[in-house]
Amino acid sequence: xxxxxxxxxxxxxxxxxxxxxxxxxxxxxxxxxxxxxxxxxxxxxxxxxxxxxxxxxxxxxxxxxxxxxxxxxxxxxxxxxxxxxxxxxxxxxxxxxxxxxxxxxxxxxxxxxxxxxxxxxxxxxxxxxxxxxxxxxxxxxxxxxxxxxxxxxxxxxxxxxxxxxxxxxxxxxxxxxxxxxxxxxxxxxxxxxxxxxxxxxxxxxxxxxxxxxxxxxxxxxxxxxxxxxxxxxxxxxxxxxxxxxxxxxxxxxxxxxxxxxxxxxxxxx
Amino acid sequence: xxxxxxxxxxxxxxxxxxxxxxxxxxxxxxxxxxxxxxxxxxxxxxxxxxxxxxxxxxxxxxxxxxxxxxxxxxxxxxxxxxxxxxxxxxxxxxxxxxxxxxxxxxxxxxxxxxxxxxxxxxxxxxxxxxxxxxxxxxxxxxxxxxxxxxxxxxxxxxxxxxxxxxxxxxxxxxxxxxxxxxxxxxxxxxxxxxxxxxxxxxxxxxxxxxxxxxxxxxxxxxxxxxxxxxxxxxxxxxxxxxxxxxxxxxxxxxxxxxxxxxxxxxxxxxxx
Numbered sequence: 001x002x003x004x005x006x007x008x009x010x011x012x013x014x015x016x017x018x019x020x021x022x023x024x025x026x027x028x029x030x031x032x033x034x035x036x037x038x039x040x041x042x043x044x045x046x047x048x049x050x051x052x053x054x055x056x057x058x059x060x061x062x063x064x065x066x067x068x069x070x071x072x073x074x075x076x077x078x079x080x081x082x083x084x085x086x087x088x089x090x091x092x093x094x095x096x097x098x099x100x101x102x103x104x105x106x107x108x109x110x111x112x113x114x115x116x117x118x119x120x121x122x123x124x125x126x127x128x129x130x131x132x133x134x135x136x137x138x139x140x141x142x143x144x145x146x147x148x149x150x151x152x153x154x155x156x157x158x159x160x161x162x163x164x165x166x167x168x169x170x171x172x173x174x175x176x177x178x179x180x181x182x183x184x185x186x187x188x189x190x191x192x193x194x195x196x197x198x199x200x201x202x203x204x205x206x207x208x209x210x211x212x213x214x215x216x217x218x219x220x221x222x223x224x225x226x227x228x229x230x231x232x233x234x235x236x237x238x239x240x241x242x243x244x245x246x247x248x249x250x251x252x253x254x255x256x257x258x259x260x261x262x263x264x265x266x267x268x269x
Numbered sequence: 270x271x272x273x274x275x276x277x278x279x280x281x282x283x284x285x286x287x288x289x290x291x292x293x294x295x296x297x298x299x300x301x302x303x304x305x306x307x308x309x310x311x312x313x314x315x316x317x318x319x320x321x322x323x324x325x326x327x328x329x330x331x332x333x334x335x336x337x338x339x340x341x342x343x344x345x346x347x348x349x350x351x352x353x354x355x356x357x358x359x360x361x362x363x364x365x366x367x368x369x370x371x372x373x374x375x376x377x378x379x380x381x382x383x384x385x386x387x388x389x390x391x392x393x394x395x396x397x398x399x400x401x402x403x404x405x406x407x408x409x410x411x412x413x414x415x416x417x418x419x420x421x422x423x424x425x426x427x428x429x430x431x432x433x434x435x436x437x438x439x440x441x442x443x444x445x446x447x448x449x450x451x452x453x454x455x456x457x458x459x460x461x462x463x464x465x466x467x468x469x470x471x472x473x474x475x476x477x478x479x480x481x482x483x484x485x486x487x488x489x490x491x492x493x494x495x496x497x498x499x500x501x502x503x504x505x506x507x508x509x510x511x512x513x514x515x516x517x518x519x520x521x522x523x524x525x526x527x528x529x530x531x532x533x534x535x536x537x538x539x540x541x
Contacts, residue, residue: 039359043359046357124455128451128456132456138457216448218419218457220439220442231423232376233377234377
């Protein structure tokens with residue numbers, strides 16, 4: 001080992017020690033100081049009741065499966081719709097101008113309306129027009145509301161990806177004799193979609209949490225189940241359980257998005 | 270001179286004690302005032318026109334009767350609004366009493382204090398005319414098992430539906446009465462369980478095609494739904510409120526208030 005390498009190793013060890021020490025110190029401060037607050041006993045009893053945690057966990061985990069299911073069937077629809085809107089907004093053909101207008105209005109409208117409002121409006125409003133069962137199901141129309149909102153966001157993400165592809169790519173494809181359609185399909189989109197994967201992972205993490213908004217129109221998913229337990233037991237611990245279950249999914253998803261983002265950056269640099 | 274001061278002091282003490290009531294003195298948030306919370310919005314027939322200050326509606330009337338019994342004049346009663354969550358959150362509360370149809374349960378009693386019950390609520394089944402016709406006037410349990418139920422999350426209706434009716438389809442759950450009605454009008458649910466006075470008002474006023482299928486006999490229920498005024502855990506006021514409620518029960522004024530504001534709550538068929 002050279003003198004320089006030894007010095008660097010020493011420096012690294014020292015930095016790690018300091019980082020570890022300060023982390024432990026902060027944790028200790030939190031663990032020691034928070035319980036000293038005068039209301040800590042009350043807060044602990046109503047948010048961190050171990051017995052209630054164990055009692056409500058199985059039911060909440062079961063209710064979470066509904067969140068996962070809604071998420072799973074919404075995602076393909078969101079991306080299909082988002083892609084369609086992004087393409088509609090990007091079209092250059094003068095005859096298809098109405099499509100461009102439609103795309104712009106769609107994005108403005110559904111990105112601008114709060115998701116909760118859209119869930120109520122679509123979830124209660126459209127079935128209220130007199131649809132028979134099972135076509136008035138809150139699952140169907142709640143999903144439609146999520147798809148409308150999120151596809152508007154995804155459309156903008158995809159459009160930014162499409163626009164980030166340099167014009168030379170398009171020109172090269174035309175020179176090779178590709179049709180406009182094939183240019184989009186084989187040249188532009190594969191690059192554009194890859195470029196916005198991290199941004200879309202972000203959307204998925206946000207969607208994972210917004211799925212819970214469907215509980216406003218009836219389905220008993222995890223947040224609603226926690227609310228039911230809360231009012232029966234007059235205790236907020238079930239919400240903490242729900243938060244823990246959510247974190248078990250969103251933290252790995254966020255880390256994965258970070259990993260993809262780093263990979264993309266390394267590939268480009 | 271000394272005697273004069275003593276006499277003045279005595280009068281002052283007596284005077285303030287009079288104003289603050291016989292047993293509630295020094296136990297309320299604001300000395301000499303009784304702060305009562307209700308829902309936001311407060312629903313008929315518990316509070317009329319969402320204006321508890323007028324003393325109209327069952328809970329508003331009970332509140333003023335209680336206040337008077339505890340020695341507070343009507344103008345010494347101040348109103349505030351809380352949600353269910355605000356009422357049970359840990360930490361200091363901004364009300365002395367909270368009256369918004371809180372059902373007394375053993376679990377809730379661990380976190381907050383309840384007064385003695387001021388009303389025993391029969392549970393009633395609200396539905397639409399169409400379902401009402403389909404189910405016939407004699408609602409049977411077999412029919413109730415088959416329908417799609419909707420309930421409000423923060424009430425005790427869900428356990429009642431799950432335990433007493435045991436429906437075949439899992440119930441849908443909503444935040445408040447308005448959402449249950451919206452779902453019923455959208456045809457997403459067939460029936461909802463409310464306390465009888467709320468069901469009667471909803472069916473008559475809020476819905477075009479509402480109908481009451483029947484009520485469950487509260488006397489037959491294992492845990493009848495009893496409403497109590499909610500107080501912070503360990504409230505010094507509880508003994509005082511209970512005493513006042515007992516007095517109101519004994520002299521018949523509570524029954525009179527119930528007759529005045531909840532009189533329609535009779536004549537609804539029982540579900541067996």
